[in-house]
Amino acid sequence: MSDKKKKVKKKKMGKLQRNRVWMSWTFVLIPTLFIITFYFYPMIQAFWISLHTGTGVNLDFTGLDNYRRLFNDQAFITAVKNTFIFFIFQIPLMIILALFFSVLLNQKTLHFKGVFRTLVFLPAITSLVAYSLIFRYLFSNDGVVNQILMFFNFIDDPIFWLGDPFWAKVLIIIAITWRWTGYNMIFYLSALQNIDPGIYEAARIDGASAVQQFFKITIPMLRPVILFTSITSTIGTLQLFDEPMNLTGGGPGNATTTISQYIYNLSFEYTPNFGYASAVSYSIVVFVLILSAIQFRVGRERK
C-alpha cells in the first residue's frame, strides 16, 4: 500500500515539477517582454530611423548620411565638448570629495557623525529640477553667492555665473557636485564599514601615516565601489539634461548645451528631424560603451 502511495506521489511531483518550471518561466518572461518592448525594440528601430532623413512621417532612406553629418555639425561638436568637459572635471572632483568625506566620517571617535553624514547626503533627496532652480537664484548676478563672495572680498565685481560661457560651465559642475557627492559618499561609507579594522591597526604599528593608509589600504579596498560609482556617474553625466535645461537653459549661447539636450531640441524644439536625432542618440550609446570599457580596464588592472 505504502508503495502505491509513493508512486502516486512521484507521478504528482513530476507534474508539479513541470508546472513549477512553466511558472518560473512566466515569472521571468513578463519583465523581459517589457524590457524588450521598451528598450531593445526602440533601439533597433532608432538605428533604422537613423538611416533616414526627413521631417515627421515622410522619411527617405539616406544610408549613413546622418552619421557623416555628425562630424560637420558644429552644434553637435559643441554639445559633445560640453558634455566631456562636465565629465572630465566633475566626476573626479566629486569622487575625490566623496572619498575624502567618507574617510573623515568613518572615524570611530568622531562625534555627530550622523548629523554630518545626513547634511552632506541631504541634496540627494531633491529633484533635479528643484535644485537647479534654487541654484539659478542663488547664483544670479545680485544673488546670495555673489554677495557672499564680495563680502569676504574674494571678488570685486559680481561673477556672471549665468551669462559667461566659462562660469556657466563652472556653475553646472558646482551644482552637480553638490547634488551627488553625498550620494556617492554613502556607497564608500558602506564599503569602508566592511574593511577589517585590523588591517589599519597593523599598518599603524608598521608606522604608516594616515595618508599612506589612505592610498595603500583604503583606495585599493574600495576599488570595486569606486569603479561602480564612476561608471554610474559616467552614464549619468553623458545623459545630463535636467540641470542645463533648468539651471542655464543650455546657455549662454550653446555654452552648456549637452548631447541629451541637443537630441531633445532636434526632436521636440526645432522642426522634428527624428532620423538625425537618432544618429545623435547612437553617439551617446557609443560613448557610454567606450568609457565604461576604459574604466573597467583601469579599475581592474592594477589589482
Add this chain to the structure above:
Amino acid sequence: MKNEKRTKRIATYVFLILVSLIFFFPFYFLIVSISNPSIDITRGKLLPGSHLIENFKTMIETTPISLSIWNSALVSVGQTIISIFVSSLAGYGFEVHPSRGKEVVYNIILLSMMIPFAALMVPLFRLFGTISGIAPALGIDTLFGVVLPYVSTAFLVFFFRQNTKMFPKELIEAGRIDGLSELGIFVKIFIPTMKTTYAAAGIVTFMNSWNNYLWPLIVLQSPENYTVPLVISAMGSGYTIDYGSVMIAIFITTIPTAIIFFVLQKYFVQGMVGSLK
C-alpha cells in the same frame, strides 16, 4: 604630541562644520525664501519674511501645482507597486529556479542597463505614437504612458535577484508541503519575508519616479496631466517669474521625499547600496 592631536581634532570639526554649512545652505535659502516676496529672493535676502501666505495663494491661484501633486502621486505610487512586483517576480524566478536558458535571458536584461535613456527618448516617443493609435489610454499624454517604460527595469530585476540569494530556500519547501502554488509561495511567503528588500526597492523607485523629468516632459502634453517637476520647471522658466511661489512649490513637493528619507533612512541606504553586495 597631545596638543598636536587636539588641534587636528578641532581642525577636523571646523572643516566638517564648514562643509555641512555649504551643503545645507541651499536648503536654508529655500526655507527662508518661502516667506519672502520675489524681489527679496532675487536680492538674496537670508532672513525669513512675512510673505508666506501671499506666496502660497499666488502658487495655488496661478499654477496647476495641486493637480500635479495628485498626478505625481498616482504615477509614483503606481510605478512603484507595479515595477517592484513585476521585477521581484523575475528576481525570484531567476534565483529560485535557475537554468541555462534563464541565464541567457538574465544577461539580455542586464544588457539593457547600457542603454542610456537619452538615446531612448526619440524611439520611445515614436513607439508611444504608435501605441496611441491602438490604445489612446496608454499612449501619448496619459499617466499610463509615463509609467509604462518603467514597468520593469534591469536595475530592479538585478536588485531583487541579488537579495533573493539571502532568502531561506527551506521556506519554499515548507510552502510546497502546505500545498501552495508557486505564485502562492511568492505572495504568501516570499513577499512577507523580504519586507526590507521591498521597502528599499520601493523607496528608490518612488524617489526616482517622483523626481523624473525628461520622460514626462516628452510624453505629457496637456498641463492638466503634468507631474510636479514639469510644473515647477514651467513656473521657473516663464517671462514673469514669481520666485516666492516657485520656492514654496519646491518646498512643498520636496516634503514627501524628505519624510521618506528621515523616516525610512535605514531602508533608503540599503536600497541604494544593496545592489552592490
